Amino acid sequence: MDSIVQILKQNNLSVTDGRRKILSLFLNSNGALAHADIEKNTHSHFDRVTVYRTLQSFVDKGIIHTIPTSDNSIKYALCKDECGEGHHHDHHVHLVCTRCGNTFCLDNVVTPTVKLPREYTIQQVEVVVKGICKSCNNP
Amino acid sequence: MDSIVQILKQNNLSVTDGRRKILSLFLNSNGALAHADIEKNTHSHFDRVTVYRTLQSFVDKGIIHTIPTSDNSIKYALCKDECGEGHHHDHHVHLVCTRCGNTFCLDNVVTPTVKLPREYTIQQVEVVVKGICKSCNNP
DNA sequence: ATAAAAAAAGAAACATTGTTGCAAATATTT
DNA sequence: AAATATTTGCAACAATGTTTCTTTTTTTAT
Known part of the structure; x- marks a missing residue:
């Protein structure tokens, strides 16, 4: 059984064409995808609503x-290992390349700790860096 | 001449009702505003397109x-001092309160430095913290 | 203060993005 | 293979954002 089906089953999702195709897009992409990218890549083979629902699930x-x-x-973008239903743990930095426009997860760069005044409570820290990605820097 | 007009003039913007009103909304709000908030606060007194263009300018x-x-x-949200045409310098952390839903600029919390592998170039770092704001924590 | 020039607002039409309810189709369970 | 549960596609709708063009307002120059 291939890994796509495996991932879906592990997450109690029934295996459908749409989910298989969309999940494979993520597995074969090294950057992040927007809804529009998915529509483009599937040549609108699936209904827009289906794409929204698939992404949400x-x-x-x-x-x-x-x-x-x-x-x-x-x-x-794909989560790495430890994320599951109801809990995400994606503590890495994201890079938006201002040259090619793509967005990447820098899995090896962990989000720095942020210290707020006592009156605040921190639940999650998101870091998005705008800059130039690896391949645009070394063409 | 009041400070709103002053700000507009300093930035070479002609002084119109829409700009005055929208700028005053920002000056009198302690949190960030979305397009929808502005429409609500102006009771749709201005055309939607005007609001978009005003925000953009x-x-x-x-x-x-x-x-x-x-x-x-x-x-x-309002920039502080040093921002100008073509260059923003808002190096502070943003807080999205998961209780009241508002977004705040924490002007006193500077964005931590992020170190990326040499292959990347950093241009700007955005930090958004999800958590609980001052007033929701101390009601 | 007024006329001319420049800038912005408003209106209409359109494009994109996202949501909801429901019937038909597909997947899973027995 | 049939029954059940889930998902899909469709239709209709709502919200958000953009473009073009004409009218109005603001600014500049007289």
């Missing part, structure tokens, strides 16, 4: 996580 | 800056 199950942006387009 | 001039979010709704 993947987020719920801890298969992918969202990346905040400043341009009204949520990006999604 | 304020960002361009360095009067306000955008705050990335994970839910497809850009938030805007």
Whole structure:
């Protein structure tokens, strides 16, 4: 049984064409994907609603996580190991390349600790770096 | 001449009702505002397009800056001093309160330094903390 | 203060993005 | 293989954002 099916089953998701295809897109992409990227890559073979629901269920199950942006387009990327239903643990930095426009998870760069005044409570820290990615820097 | 007009003039923006009103909303708000908040606060007294254009011109001039979010709704907040046309310098942490939903600039908390592998170039670091704000913590 | 020039606002039309309810199709369980 | 549960696609809708063009307002120059 291939790994895509395995991931879906492990997360109690029934195995459908749409989920298989969308999950494989994430597995074969080294960057983050937006809803529009998925529509493009599947040539609108699936209904837009299906894509939304698939992404939502993947987020719920801890298969992918969202990346905040400043341009009204949520990006999604694969979670690594320890994420699961109801708990995400993606403590890495995200890079938005200002040259190619792609967004990457820098899995080896952990989010720095942030210290806030006592009156605040920290639940999660998101770090998004704008800069130039590896391949744009070394063409 | 009141400070709102002063700010607009300093930035070579002609002084119009819309800009005055929207800028005053920012000056009188302690949190960040989304487009929808502005529409609500102005009771749709201005055309939606005007609001979009006003926000855009304020960002361009360095009067306000955008705050990335994970839910497809850009938030805007006043820049402090040194921002100007073409260069923003908002090196502070943003807090999204998971209780009241508001977003705040923590002007006294500077963004931590992030170190990336040599292959990358850093241009800007955005830090968004999800947590609980001052007033929700001490009601 | 007024006329000319420049800038911005408003309106309409359109494009994109996201949501909800429901019937048909597909996957899973027995 | 049939029964059940889940997912899909469709339709309709709502919200968000953009573009073009005309009218109005603001600014500049007289």
